[in-house]
Amino acid sequence: MNRFDYIRPGTVAEAVSAAAVPGSAYLAAGTNLLDLMKIGVARPERLVDLNYLPGLDAIEALPDGGVRIGARVRNADLAQDPGFRRRFPAVAEALLSGASGQLRNMATVGGNLLQRTRCPYFQDTASACNRRAPGSGCDARGGENRLHAVLGWSEACIATHPSDFCVPLVALGAVVEIAGPAGPREVPLADFHLLPGATPERESVLAPGELVTALRLPAEAAGFAAHARYVKLRERTSYAFAVVSAAAALRIEDGRIAAARLALGGVAAKPWRAEAAEAALVGAAPDAAAFQQAAEIALAEARPSGDNAFKIELARRIARRALRLAAAGTPERLPALPASPFAPLSGGLHG
């Protein structure tokens, strides 16, 4: 833990100006940042606390049928918003499959986009990590990398992005609204996170001082509400990061797939939209053969980055499962174990 300045801006403009100073970090809920500061992984020289900013906390229906979600909306509030949940059920399911109730009550939409990787070498300051300390090397290569990336990784970094929320969002074409020293701009979520390449320390397109102010989902995203699921495989039933996950959304007309969205989580340094697989689904009957083909296409470029070849097959299977469940129809009520392949066990305590 290092010493740092602490600034509490009153407006977005003040925040942006305060955070334009190199070494600054925005503090929202702190569910990730504060943990990383305590273990010495994040060492900001200046914390710009967004918790006292007015606004940025609304879920607004837009005139065109889309929705804008303020960056400070809490994960739990968004997931429990009846209108949002009805129109974007896979997103609600993803939100509720992440972390724990306590964390979801704090964590924010904007912060979720900027979660840092769970790579244990990133999290351990005694290890070499190009993402944490550029040029230091990557101890995950040749190390404990069972859960690392199988798509889009580089020699410099094989880490994955841990967010559940981002997976259906990228499938549904979410757009990120950004404020910054050079004025506002917006970026499709699909382009927001960066693959590691030679510069894994650059995790998103955000420039110094830029602030995520909102997320938008377009109207057409709600068109998938009847057939939209998020399915997440983890090594315990809740409170665990995804080994692999998939968001699948279909529009089915006359027994044929009229439109399809598919994205994978836990496989790459960004939420991985599988557009070629989506294209292959259009016009097909929503059956096992089509889903299998789509899953093959989605993982066609995958290759193991270590002891994780199993994730490629598992990702295919979770994609098929998500497509199958989406085709079967979004359940009337959110499942008791959201995004889980399982029903709750009777006799146990759940929540």
Place this chain on the structure above:
Amino acid sequence: MNAIIGQPVSRVDGPAKVTGHATYAAEFDLPGLVHAAMVVAPIPRGHIRSVDTAAAERAPGVLAILTHENAPRLPYHQIPQRPQVDAQSGEQLHVLQDAEVRFNGQPVAVAVAETLEQAVHAAELVRIDYARTPALTIFDPARGRPPSEGNVKAGRVPELGRGEAEAALAAAPVRVEARYTHPREHHNAIEPHVTIAHWEGEHLTLYDKTQWVDNDRKEIAHVFGIPEERIRVVSPFVGGAFGSALRTWPHVTLAAMAAQRVGRPVRLELTRRQLYTSIGFRPHSEQHVALGATKDGRLSALKHEVIQQVGRYEEYAETVLSPTSHLYSCPNLLARYRLVEMDTNSPCPMRAPGVVTGVLGLEMAMDELAVELNIDPLELRLRNYAETDEQKGLPWSSKELRACYATAAERFGWSRRRPEPRSMREGDQLVGYGMATAIYHSDRSAATASVALTGNGGAVVRSASSDMGPGTYTSMTQVAAETLGLPLEQVRFELGDTNLPYAPVHGGSVTMASLGNAIVAACGAAQKKLADLARAAQQGPFSGLPSEAVAFHGGGLARADGSGSVVPYAELLRQHNLGWLEAEGSAQPGEETKKYSSAAFGAVFVEVRVDEALGTVRVPRIIGAYDVGRVINPKTARSQCIGGMVGGLGMALEERADWDARFGRVMNANLAEYLVPVNADIGVTEAIFVPNDDRNFNPLGVKGLAEVAICGVAPAIANAVWHATGRRIRQLPITPDVLL
């Protein structure tokens, strides 16, 4: 009034715990308290070339930076009779006493500052230059060697057996042979280990997380070379330990050292990551089991070799061969134990140490034998039921394992199991049934307690014991209340302080069999003292009566013939102008250990559901029946058992330290990536206690139930996975990548 033992009494300390009034070690708020943070070595072996503390010393709030260069040289006297909780060979880590690095995570410096944040900050500013030397970080069974002399003397023998196992195995008409592995596992109690050290002149008080205050005091007295009388250890509440707080770890010494240096009370709390290196763990184990049997399923040969990792600076070994030696009837048996030295912090006991490992291999092999023989796994166990402890050549003090098998099988519905694997399905999930036997040897140790009868009619019972979660506070209160004939509410039990009468270690399932009997004795001693006063009095209803003419019942003294009324304790005290009356009692093992072998038993049945496409295993039901002797409190006993089931489920399906051999480091040293079960993993867990009352073992008739509850769960799950899928997974945990 005599039905307090056996009642499902709620925890007497429950309200204090849930309202935050229970003070745990970290929470003693002493005036002037300051904080310490450790610096740990990032290399598995080598030495410190140089240390630069200049920047750290200049950091705000810093009071001291201790390294091997400026730490006091401590005598580290040997304890003449090494406590059984310590490694029995080698030398414990002498913290900050030299420049050597013996394992990754070893404390090499400690920063002391006014606030925790300042201490952590200063610790990060300590610059250390290391010279790394080649390290042993790979578990290579070929390097296995027998335990050394100290461990052998303590019963961790390299070999045991009877008959001619090799020849019998070669001649056996039916044989199975397999290797089983479980990884390094960590206790991960909720409460981190923490010590507050406070010197007042030459006297040291330690507020510590410990399962054994008396030994904690002894250890620190020897480390510092000061008389035990100058040390007091206080530990009224422990937030889970599972064996990790049995012995005294180096951070306790560091806290005392730091407090001495700065002249203020110092708190040193391990971080979650440090809990993977500054305390112990369950060692990585590989085992080889070979069983020979007749065609009708009688064991004719049993060979079992267990190989475990061990640290290099000291040698911790376990009683891994104990279950194999006596769980089944078998004339020819050879069990072997080997240790592989590695550069790691030392392992230590973790719930059912050694036994859970030995039971895992043996019970998975028994399942494989049942398949080979085409005999029901339960029937195979019944055919090989050990009527006596064949290794010790002694009868059991009691054994109701048959009743356990029958009760649990009936409750579970074992008869519905179809023997063929992959033969049971529900929807697109494969269903599997599996079972295993559980056993844990029952021991008891010498213990003392005091009982004070007080003027308000109640009693205060004291002993330096611990309650890491099983319910010691509650069950001992029950024992005392029943023995004294008082209502539960009028008895208070105090523990966790070296100022109290000596208690043995709170581990190895010995607490009730040891301390419970001491409390009975202390109650009796107090009653006798009071009765003697009443009989010796010049006047009063008992004046001049012989001792056999009076008896206590109903919370007071009466004539043994039933004539006259019962005079309550408080009234007797008043008659003798006493505010209170106190007596001590003790209990210790006796001749029974020569006459009997004692153990707790269990039978565990589980159902699993396997999603074959995703490789996931769920466990909707775990049903266990247990013979633990007499049950003092069925509510806390049940909690212990379902806790053991949850722990066993974690062992089977989730728990694993990700060990990076390049660095000798556990990479998933946190509770997000080191998985333990969550509520949603757990379905029906049911613990049934079969009636028993083992007076051959001790007067209270109890055996002990902490350890037995985790034994058998993991093999039962692995056996059920085989039944569901037809795949024998011999390496734990059984994760989706393995099953895919």
